[in-house]
Amino acid sequence: MIIVGELINATRESVKTAIETRDHEAIRKLASDQTDAGATYIDVNAGVFTGKETDNLKWVIDNVIEATDLPICIDSPSHEVIAETLKYTRNKSDTIPMINSISLEKERFDNILPIVAGSDLKVIALCMDEKGMPHTVDERLEIADKLINKLVQNNVKLENIYVDPLVQALSTDAACGTAFLISIEKIITRYKGVHTMCGLSNISFGLPKREFMNKTFMAMAIAKGLDGAILNPLDKKMMATIIAAEALTGRDEYCMKYLTAYRAGKIA
């Protein structure tokens, strides 16, 4: 499972403050804690700092590279910030970054495509277009088809694409959980080698016991073939669910990872 650790995001007040006060330790700790907890990528987002986003993100990236060997997932609403911090990151580190994200919204697509075309970068491809968020399986597949085809035509390898079919709130649409789950299965069946990705906490919006709902949905999505997620790796119950679900889908020979996690007190 590809785990993109989501904690270094300046929409979180503590992270915003850490960036403003140049608190190296706080950022480095978030990077190393997420690494120890099993992250595969460290997402960095400083989108709240209009005008200062690039400078702040470079400072964050410096500290993440200092704290961990994991690759960075560059997360910004601005393609200019992505382009500039990407160049900066690649000069500082040999790891291959992930770009968060491209979509089928015209402006976003046209701006991000030149960054990833012909590159070895990983890219998250959101199933969203000019009409907004998709609702049905067909709407998701139509967008996924177009996105994947355009990316592949522009020399992005299938295995570098992480399609996110987008999770919506179950409380407003009882069918949206199923639509997401079926979309995952159809996308990985149609495009052998493509990855899937999601930030699934939206599913429980407006419901009680959200963490419980989220980890139940994670197990279900892994059963349908999900192989990537953006989440908080310090959420022990969620990570334990992922480790168990990986074993239950045969991705953990002799349950060695599960047993190791158990002995380390991670299956609580």
Add this chain to the structure above:
Amino acid sequence: MIIVGELINATRESVKTAIETRDHEAIRKLASDQTDAGATYIDVNAGVFTGKETDNLKWVIDNVIEATDLPICIDSPSHEVIAETLKYTRNKSDTIPMINSISLEKERFDNILPIVAGSDLKVIALCMDEKGMPHTVDERLEIADKLINKLVQNNVKLENIYVDPLVQALSTDAACGTAFLISIEKIITRYKGVHTMCGLSNISFGLPKREFMNKTFMAMAIAKGLDGAILNPLDKKMMATIIAAEALTGRDEYCMKYLTAYRAGKIA
């Protein structure tokens, strides 16, 4: 979700004692507690009492009928016991019992078929034949195909058949979780209207934190289409997982069942 409450089984020491001492209260409480907790059927098994199984099972059935309006699931290794207690049950109650179980083992099949043929009974169909437990998806599907076809040819309606693809221990075969999950999906896709059923606790045999593993696997199986399970309905965490998974697969309009369960303190 069809929940077959498994607690009235004389392999459990307390149940064996309750039957031996004719402790009405104990059996009735197990029946009503499972009913309150959300069971759909009450399984009754007195197979440990060789020679006295029929008498003991009739006494158990009397008490279950006294305590709950739920239908009974008659569970015995002996077809004679099933036939006799079935007749007894139908004289006492208007509900339609479930038979646990038929399989493709020749003797079992030949003996149980006459009981269910042309009837309105529900029947659990185990994916097992003379060669024993299946390992691969193909082995499971081959047995399921034969079982379903033979039952349907003998006038058992598809919607009265509950196919159990049989769960094995993940600790001895890393692929068995996936094989089970894929089998569920293929069986319900191939036979529209057939049900699936399982007692899934075998999956975690030999592993630590079995309950955690079991409920993670339950969520995954429901994602693949599982719609029945034999389990302990008093296991609150397992029942909460099922309620959440049902909502997440769109079987709970406006999440009303989930919200009701939450307000009743069942999503803890």
